[in-house]
Amino acid sequence: MVNHDIAMGIVRVTEAAALACSNLLGRGDVDLIEKAAVDGVRHAFDLLPIKGRVVIGECDLDKKPIMYIGEKVGTWEDGLKEYDVAIDPLDGSILVAKGRPNAISAVAVSEKGRIFRAPQIYMKKMAVGPKAKGCIDLNKSLVENIKCVAEALNKDVEEVTVMIQDRPRHKDLIEEARSVGARVKIFGEGDIAAALATAFEETGVDMLVGIGGAPEGVLAAAALKCLGGEILVRLMPENQRQIDMCKRAGLLDVEKILSQDDLITSDDVYFSATAITDSDLLRGIIYKENYATTHSVVMRSSNGVLRFVDAIHKLDTSLIKVQE
Numbered sequence: 348m349v350n351h352d353i354a355m356g357i358v359r360v361t362e363a364a365a366l367a368c369s370n371l372l373g374r375g376d377v378d379l380i381e382k383a384a385v386d387g388v389r390h391a392f393d394l395l396p397i398k399g400r401v402v403i404g405e406c407d408l409d410k411k412p413i414m415y416i417g418e419k420v421g422t423w424e425d426g427l428k429e430y431d432v433a434i435d436p437l438d439g440s441i442l443v444a445k446g447r448p449n450a451i452s453a454v455a456v457s458e459k460g461r462i463f464r465a466p467q468i469y470m471k472k473m474a475v476g477p478k479a480k481g482c483i484d485l486n487k488s489l490v491e492n493i494k495c496v497a498e499a500l501n502k503d504v505e506e507v508t509v510m511i512q513d514r515p516r517h518k519d520l521i522e523e524a525r526s527v528g529a530r531v532k533i534f535g536e537g538d539i540a541a542a543l544a545t546a547f548e549e550t551g552v553d554m555l556v557g558i559g560g561a562p563e564g565v566l567a568a569a570a571l572k573c574l575g576g577e578i579l580v581r582l583m584p585e586n587q588r589q590i591d592m593c594k595r596a597g598l599l600d601v602e603k604i605l606s607q608d609d610l611i612t613s614d615d616v617y618f619s620a621t622a623i624t625d626s627d628l629l630r631g632i633i634y635k636e637n638y639a640t641t642h643s644v645v646m647r648s649s650n651g652v653l654r655f656v657d658a659i660h661k662l663d664t665s666l667i668k669v670q671e
């Protein structure tokens with residue numbers, strides 16, 4: 348398979364996940380919605396000629412066998428190259444259950460052994476777009492970081508927009524950002540979409556800060572690596588079991604600050620995201636008569652190509668199975 352086909356192949360994967368679960372928009376059943384997204388992903392991966400292995404997925408095999416870590420995806424024909432696959436079929440399942448904005452499906456693919464196998468624990472994150480790369484520091488306060496980002500972007504501090512997830516654990520961060528007069532966008536779920544937005548000036552988003560899922564952090568790292576942005580993270584194990592999980596993933600110093608280059612150690616990574624509901628960067632799925640229009644972004648770090656892909660899917664002939 349030629350490499351540009353991987354980019355188009357993974358767009359089909361995120362489109363399939365997004366379409367499969369958006370049909371259940373607002374139905375309130377998170378489990379059913381997640382299952383639909385996973386089914387969509389699996390169906391599309393069955394057509395992708397790679398030897399893929401899930402390294403970031405829904406869970407470990409022993410918990411719930413859906414898109415489990417270690418699962419083989421792709422056609423696995425002889426002669427194909429092996430790849431690591433990081434996948435979040437649906438980032439923001441509650442959002443889809445409630446019909447709210449910011450839900451996306453995201454996939455990253457890189458060479459075998461090059462994607463950090465992040466355990467399902469929390470991670471402290473700070474992300475910025477290309478112009479502010481190099482000026483953030485997880486050891487500094489948020490106020491100091493906002494000031495540096497403002498300088499890098501040639502903005503006043505009051506013009507910097509910071510995305511922070513609406514969680515009690517972020518109360519101090521929100522107060523800090525407000526104390527210097529920065530604009531704060533508080534979002535409910537979906538920090539991959541929030542991280543992605545920092546790399547596109549037209550979104551008006553400059554920074555993402557907070558504590559979120561480690562797997563989502565790895566997917567955001569893949570996107571920001573392609574886009575020339577930066578994400579700094581520190582894993583936040585809460586007990587010995589979680590410390591051991593980090594060590595098993597190869598992170599011996601769990602306090603270490605990691606960047607997109609530690610989370611994705613190859614210079615060749617692909618990333619695709621398809622919006623289910625509207626986000627800062629991408630419009631959600633639009634249904635009209637017997638058609639659905641999806642909006643995606645797909646990119647590859649090594650060739651620096653980014654594509655926005657709008658696709659119209661005729662629903663009764665689509666390969667995508669839509670959950671009833």
Ligand SMILES: O=P(O)(O)OC[C@H]1O[C@](O)(COP(=O)(O)O)[C@@H](O)[C@@H]1O
Pocket residue numbers: 437438439440441514535536537538539558559560561563
């Ligand atoms: O909901 P928590 O436990 O605060 O975790 C934060 C994480 O949850 C999300 O908002 C949504 O993740 P799910 O779709 O897996 O529920 C992520 O984007 C974020 O990293």
